[in-house]
Amino acid sequence: MDVRDWGTFLLPYEQTVEELKVKFKTMRAELKKREEYAPIEFVTGRVKKISSILDKAKRLGVAMEDLETGIEDIAGIRIMCQFVEDIRRVAEYIRGRKDLTVLYEKDYITNYKESGYRSFHMIIEYPVQTAVGQKKVLAEIQIRTLAMNFWATIEHSLNYKYRDKLPGEMKERLKIAAEAAFVLDNEMSSIREEILESQKTFEDDSNLVSKTLGAIHQLYFYHLISEAIDAQRRFNEIWESRNLSAMKDLLDEVKGLLRSAKKGEDMETTDGL
Structure with missing residues (x-):
């Protein structure tokens, strides 16, 4: 049975989320001043709920003592863009930053999931200065369009309701909706200027x-x-x-x-x- 102090365990992740949100919001403001257009529409962040951490650890077979390295998205940042083209640009800005290290990327836009899910993920290592010294924290940055985010939010809610066992008809309808969101993104890109x-x-x-x-x-x-x-x-x-x-x-x-x-x-x- 896990008897860890979850409040203390999650503190560095909470700090990571807050600092990264500020940094990416500042990046948006600076790009807007420099170029009159920012590829970042808005930024959100969250620390994974304890129940979700435990569920994912069980699903992936991660031991409780290995949570810090085995679960990469306890700290999560989501960056929303207006256009698909903006996603690559934001990813390039993140790769160039010196205050974090990109470990690897998952391109679910080019290689979208079978469910229809599309997004661009970056797993990073971020150093936070805690009261007891520096700690390197793993975090996931998701970059997606507003249409992709709308679909993903609905799909996540339905998966929670059905405990990741969506009825076949629901899966098909979600796939159709994902394609519709993809078409919408393409149409918006065609009239981007x-x-x-x-x-x-x-x-x-x-x-x-x-x-x-x-x-x-x-x-x-x-x-x-x-x-x-x-x-x-x-x-x-x-x-x-x-x-x-x-x-x-x-x-x-x-x-x-x-x-x-x-x-x-x-x-x-x-x-x-």
Whole structure:
């Protein structure tokens, strides 16, 4: 009977998951700033439940004293991408990192499972600094599209319900659904450039609106009350017509007012010295 302290045993895995989530989210933010597009859509992570660890150990014939080396996905990170092409790119970024070691990879996209499961797995070794020193932890990184993840989540739930003994009809329906998800991914890839262009336009427009409202708000700071009220009125009219060219002109005008106000404030400060 296993009498280990599971709370203590899982601590390094919990730390691994939290640190890797932060690092990959930071990678996403940096890529977005550098290239205006990040292949990472979002990142999640989890530590395997004790019951799942025990089930997997039994299934694989892993002894309790060998869990740290025998079960490679106690710590799990999932990276979601919009397009299949992004998966290879993210994997390449991970291979190039110096803060972890990729031990091996499992390509279930090219060589998808008989069930229809598709995903790209990387087994890594990650060094965590614990209170009692450094510990190298095995973790699994899964990289997949949103469509692949939707299918895998449903399949996992059904397998849990049926204790990995899915009825034949259910298996066939899941295979058909997996093919449909694959077709969806291919269709999205075929219009990838149009999708990215639309997303960039939407983001640029959103930023323009935010910048304009922020600039109008600053007018109140310089006591330009009538100017702020007038700018807000014009903003409302422009927003109704979705005239983004006029929005840019308004932003430039408000920035001009702010520059003049700031210049006047600096001159008053200089005169008072």
